[in-house]
Amino acid sequence: MPVLDPAAWTCPAPLRDQPRVVMGHGGGGALSAELVQHVFAPAFGGSVLAQMGDSAAVTLGGVRMAFSTDSFVVRPLFFPGGSIGDLAVNGTVNDLAMSGARAAYLSCGFILEEGVEMETVARVAEALGAAARTAGVEIATGDTKVVESGHGDGIYINTAGIGLVPSGVDLRAQRVVPGDVVMVSGAIGVHGVAVMSVREGLEFGVEIESDCAALGGLVDAMLAVTPDLHVLRDPTRGGLAASLNEIASASGTGVVVREREVPVPPAVANACAVLGLDPLYVANEGKLVAFVPREHADAVLDAMRAHPLGAGSAVIGEVVADHPGMVVARTGLGGTRVVDLPIGEQLPRIC
């Protein structure tokens, strides 16, 4: 078993600066990645884990499967357009879908805080069951634990899922090459702003509903056009910026985003302007970003737009050989800027 020696770490972003866990370690950015790379991966070992995708591609009994798990600690439990129950299903279903797999079975673990109202638990469970039926997935096993009052936020949920990967489908960041076309399946930043609007009591003039949805059907429609998609990601925590950076880094290519082509609804843009946030870093729950070989791009885009969950699909950029590992945005005015991996969480500015 590897012995951790913090003093010997040469990582340019050392954990030695963080002797304790901070919220940013769960933010989906650089701090999260370092926690996994420096603590979890060395402790766990294993070649499958080293793939570091949204889900793991495994072969069992000669069958290719995708396997994934996710935990949900969202506050509040209910928000415009969804609930923690919807997220718990759709999050894991989507992680599997990003491997090209249709989720078949989910597990569901509840961690309940002493004192939470039974009616709340029932509402979450009903939402979870309904989301599973919509996604066409069966909850096959589960677990319940209760923690003392004050030791949780009401309800935490963990789900894990498995699904079959169709033959001929091989979605990995390493397959991305210069010339690939980058597209998203619709408006970005919606979920993050929807949750923020209720959690922080902020109102932005119009109600913004979460885009929380299961993407298995949309991915099926895309794969029906061509199984040769290079990589898919659902840009949840860390937003589109984190997903693009992960892919650029893992593939050793550069990504160019045309900023004005990125679909940002006016309500999201306004909320972000008020709070000093960048929509590219805001979480989504029902969108995907696809890297598609150029020759298939038009057909895949048409297929996405024909699906209800991809009606707002747009080409937002391309893969280049320049600036490997980096994402660069072309601004509306004609300048350029780097789009970095977020460090932890975005912080609203002072004024």
Next chain:
Amino acid sequence: MKYIDEFQDPELARRLLDDIHSTVTRPWALMEVCGGQTHTIIRHGIDQLLPEKVELIHGPGCPVCVTPLEVIDKALEIASRPGVIFCSFGDMLRVPGTGRDLFQVRGAGGDVRVVYSPLDALRIAQRNPDREVVFFGIGFETTAPPNAMTVYQARRLGIRNFSLLVSHVRVPPAIEAIMRSPSCRVQGFLAAGHVCSVMGVEEYPELAERFRVPIVVTGFEPLDILEGVRRTVTQLERGEHTVDNAYPRAVRPEGNTAARAMLEDVFEVTDRAWRGIGVIPDSGWRLSAKYRDHDAEHRFSVDGIQTREPAECRSGEVLQGLLKPHECEAFGTLCTPRTPLGATMVSSEGACAAYYLYRRLDLTPAAREATPVV
């Protein structure tokens, strides 16, 4: 909130840029005072599109950057105490004090909360009468009135467990200090529109006249910046030096009189230290004697704090417009948003952070190689 698209229109931007290019005949150095303007300039690549003869110098107007290390350390000390709920705007949490930041205090068990309004902190105080609730009151004339209002309300409602850790600063004395510096190169100012929306423009004509420098009140969207630059260089080319309001949709000449009245009631002008620059006379506010009960520095004994600034950090020169961020040897190597030496690299409005986040690709090959690939 319908202005975002209108003020980012590429066609209108092109017309303004053409106008600026045809107006400029000589080199000019302009300072945008506010960090929000700096970020708009760098994020949209406006500096890349202006004529080479127009240089934009980044000013000291980032409230997070200029908050002195000593005050940050006081915040860390107060936030660490049992029984205290320490409330702050989000971007102060990652600013390094001596050896730690507010996130680390929270990770170690401190009750540090991000709020979106100081009034949220007051509500927390009302709900937690057995705890001491402290709000970190920093910023320029923009944030000072709501913070003053919070203390006013606390007093009116008899909320005794609420106090403010104050480090408010004022723009006009900073402009004066910059112009008095022997190494000053600034020939025109893009004044901070949000500050003027509160204070009006009455403080500026005397400065413009005394230093013979045009001051153009400027907003924060790309077209605002371009219009501010256009009007400033037009004055400079004509040899004029007046105060011009290019942000009339937000700024009235008299400002916001209710906000100013609140400021005058709750705060009094004082000398204030600016991180990286030093003490500027009359450049800050503190709570007036009438409200001293709500001053966290009086309520908590936090004297005798020993601060330690990293020797390599040259953010003071950046804040005074004497050095561009990428001209600092530590930029992108020793100093990154992950390992900041100074607040200019960590604040969302800091000039160093803007250059690192948006421009390191074309500015510093060394920094590009040093980019952490995760």
